[in-house]
Amino acid sequence: MSTARTWAVALTGVDGHMVEVEADxxxxxxxxxxxxxxxxxLGEAxxxxxxxxxxxxxxxxxRRLTVNLSPASLPKHGSGFDLGIAVATAAAGGIIPAETVRSAVHVGELGLDGRLRPVPGVLPAVYAAARAGFPRVIVPYANAAEAALVTGIEVRAAASLAEVAALHGADVEVPDVEPVRIAAPERAEPDGLDLADVIGQEEAVDALVVAAAGGHHMMLCGPPGAGKTMLARRLPGILPLLDDREALxxxxxxxxxxxxxxxxxxxxxxxxxxxxASSAALVGGGTRVARPGAIVRAHRGVLFLDETPEFQRVALDALRQPLESGRIEVHRAGFTASYPARFQLILAMNPCPCGNHGVRGAECTCPPMAIRRxxxxxxxxxRDRIDIDLRVARVAASRATSGERSTLTSAIAxxxxxxxxxxxxERWRSAPWRVNGDAPGERLRIGALRLPPQVRAPLDRALERGAVTLRAYDRVLRIxxxxADLAGVSVPGADELGRALFLKRGLLA
Incomplete structure (x- = not known):
C-alpha cells in the first residue's frame, strides 16, 4: 500500500485556500x-x-487509513471534502491510478449510495483552484453550470463517485444513476418595476437618480403609504448593469x-x-462556519432597511464600519473571515411610531417623548454617513387615481x-474608486478639486455654526x-451646492 494525494479547497469567507488531501x-x-x-x-465524512x-x-x-488535510493549521469545515477524501483513499488502495489525481481538485459531498451532492461555495472554490494554476476540477453534476463560470480551468461534472473514478482511469463499472439536481433559482423581485409607475413624487425620484449616479446612501422619511418602499425597490432598475467581474x-x-x-x-x-434581523444576520457570522450576512449579499447592489427604527440599535451601528471601508471582517475564536460589502444603503422610516406626525389632516397620538425616542x-x-436625507409626503388622491404615468422611465433614468x-x-481615472460616493473627503476639500470660496460659502457657514459635521461637509461635496455630472457641467456651482445641502439636511444654508 502507498500514500496518494489529491486536492480540495477550504473556504474562509470568499477566499479559497488549496488543501492537499493525503491518504495512507x-x-x-x-x-x-x-x-x-x-x-x-468533516469528521462525519x-x-x-x-x-x-x-x-x-x-x-x-x-486497513488502518489516515487522511491528512494539509496545511494542518487551517480550519476545514463542511462536506465539500468528501469527494477529495474518497478519491485519495481509492488511489492509496490502488483502485485509481495515483498519478492521475495528483494535479486534480475535487469538490463535492457524497451520499451513502455513491452519488455526488451539490455543496455551497463551488464558484469561489473553483476560482481559487484556477488562480492556483490547477488544470482540472471535478464537481457534482448539480454544480456544473456554476463551476463553468470560471475560465482558465477544465471543469468536469460527475453524478457519482464511480463516474469520478472512471474519469481518472479506474476500471470500474459506472452505474446509470439519476444525478442529484437543484431547483432553478427564483428571482426575488418581480419584473416590471419601473420609475414611470411612481406618480407625484418628482422630488424623491430626482433624489433617487442622484443616489444611483453617485453611489450615495439615502434615507426616506415619511408617513405610511407615501411610497418609500416603492421608490427603494426601483433603485436596482436604474443602476448600471454589472460587468462580468462584478457579476462574478x-x-x-x-x-x-x-x-x-x-x-x-x-x-x-x-x-x-x-x-x-439580528446583528449577525446583517453583518454575517456563525459559531463554527462564517456565513455572509445581508450586507455581504447586497455587495454591488442595494441594502434596503424598511422600518429602520424597529431594527436593533446594535445591528444598525454595526453598519457604520462597512459603510466606510466597503468590507466586513467576522472574527471568531478559531478563524477570521473577510467579505466584500460595498453596497448602497437605503433607509426608510416613519416620522413617529404612529406615522402621522406632521401629516396634514391626520392626528398624531404620540407624545413628544415617544417621537424623540x-x-x-x-x-x-x-445618520452622518447618510448622504441624502429626504422627506416624502403622501400623494394627493386626485393624482393617485388619475392613471397618469411619469415621463421618466427606468430606462431613461x-x-x-x-x-x-x-x-x-473619467475624473477618478487615476484613483481606485469610480463613483463620487466613494471618493475621500480630503480630495474634494483640498487640492485641484477644491471649489471656489464664493461657491462653497454656504457650506462653510453651515460647518462653522455646527449645522453639519466635517463628515457631512464631505458628503455634501460628493453630492x-x-x-454636476448629471447636469453635464465640469465643476459644481452655487446651484449644485445649494441642492446638495438641501438633499443632505433638508434645508438651505
Whole structure:
C-alpha cells in the first residue's frame, strides 16, 4: 500500500485556500481517521466515504487509513471534502491510478449510495483552484453550470463517485444513476418595476437618480403609504448593469449563501432583511462556519432597511464600519473571515411610531417623548454617513387615481446614471474608486478639486455654526459633484451646492 494525494479547497469567507488531501494505509487493524483540523461535519465524512466507496464498487482495503488535510493549521469545515477524501483513499488502495489525481481538485459531498451532492461555495472554490494554476476540477453534476463560470480551468461534472473514478482511469463499472439536481433559482423581485409607475413624487425620484449616479446612501422619511418602499425597490432598475467581474463577485457570494447559481446576473442585487434581523444576520457570522450576512449579499447592489427604527440599535451601528471601508471582517475564536460589502444603503422610516406626525389632516397620538425616542434609535454617527436625507409626503388622491404615468422611465433614468458615472470615472481615472460616493473627503476639500470660496460659502457657514459635521461637509461635496455630472457641467456651482445641502439636511444654508 502507498500514500496518494489529491486536492480540495477550504473556504474562509470568499477566499479559497488549496488543501492537499493525503491518504495512507498502514496496519491491518481497520480504522479510519481524519486529521488536519476538521470540524464535526468533516469528521462525519468517515462513514459517508466508506459507504459511498462500497456502493460505488470501489472496494478499498480494510486497513488502518489516515487522511491528512494539509496545511494542518487551517480550519476545514463542511462536506465539500468528501469527494477529495474518497478519491485519495481509492488511489492509496490502488483502485485509481495515483498519478492521475495528483494535479486534480475535487469538490463535492457524497451520499451513502455513491452519488455526488451539490455543496455551497463551488464558484469561489473553483476560482481559487484556477488562480492556483490547477488544470482540472471535478464537481457534482448539480454544480456544473456554476463551476463553468470560471475560465482558465477544465471543469468536469460527475453524478457519482464511480463516474469520478472512471474519469481518472479506474476500471470500474459506472452505474446509470439519476444525478442529484437543484431547483432553478427564483428571482426575488418581480419584473416590471419601473420609475414611470411612481406618480407625484418628482422630488424623491430626482433624489433617487442622484443616489444611483453617485453611489450615495439615502434615507426616506415619511408617513405610511407615501411610497418609500416603492421608490427603494426601483433603485436596482436604474443602476448600471454589472460587468462580468462584478457579476462574478455577486455570484460567488450567492454561492456561499447556498443559493443555486446557473449563470451571471447583470442586475444589481436587492436585499431587504426584516426589521427583526439580528446583528449577525446583517453583518454575517456563525459559531463554527462564517456565513455572509445581508450586507455581504447586497455587495454591488442595494441594502434596503424598511422600518429602520424597529431594527436593533446594535445591528444598525454595526453598519457604520462597512459603510466606510466597503468590507466586513467576522472574527471568531478559531478563524477570521473577510467579505466584500460595498453596497448602497437605503433607509426608510416613519416620522413617529404612529406615522402621522406632521401629516396634514391626520392626528398624531404620540407624545413628544415617544417621537424623540423613536428618532433617536438611529444614532448620530449612522445618520452622518447618510448622504441624502429626504422627506416624502403622501400623494394627493386626485393624482393617485388619475392613471397618469411619469415621463421618466427606468430606462431613461439609467441612461442618465450611466452618463454621470462615466463622467465621474473619467475624473477618478487615476484613483481606485469610480463613483463620487466613494471618493475621500480630503480630495474634494483640498487640492485641484477644491471649489471656489464664493461657491462653497454656504457650506462653510453651515460647518462653522455646527449645522453639519466635517463628515457631512464631505458628503455634501460628493453630492454636489454628482449633481454636476448629471447636469453635464465640469465643476459644481452655487446651484449644485445649494441642492446638495438641501438633499443632505433638508434645508438651505
Amino acid at each position: 494505509f498502514s496496519t491491518q487493524t481497520p480504522e479510519f481517521k481524519i486529521i488536519g483540523l476538521p470540524d464535526k461535519a 468517515v462513514q459517508r466515504v466508506w459507504n459511498a466507496c462500497s456502493n460505488a464498487g470501489l472496494e478499498v482495503p480494510r 463577485e455577486v455570484a460567488a457570494i450567492r454561492s456561499l449563501a447556498g443559493e443555486p447559481i446557473i449563470g451571471l446576473d447583470p442586475v444589481a442585487p436587492f436585499v431587504a432583511p426584516h426589521h427583526s 423613536y428618532a433617536s434609535r438611529l444614532s448620530g454617527p449612522l 439609467r441612461e442618465r446614471v450611466v452618463a454621470a458615472r462615466a463622467a465621474a470615472a 454636489a459633484w454628482t449633481l
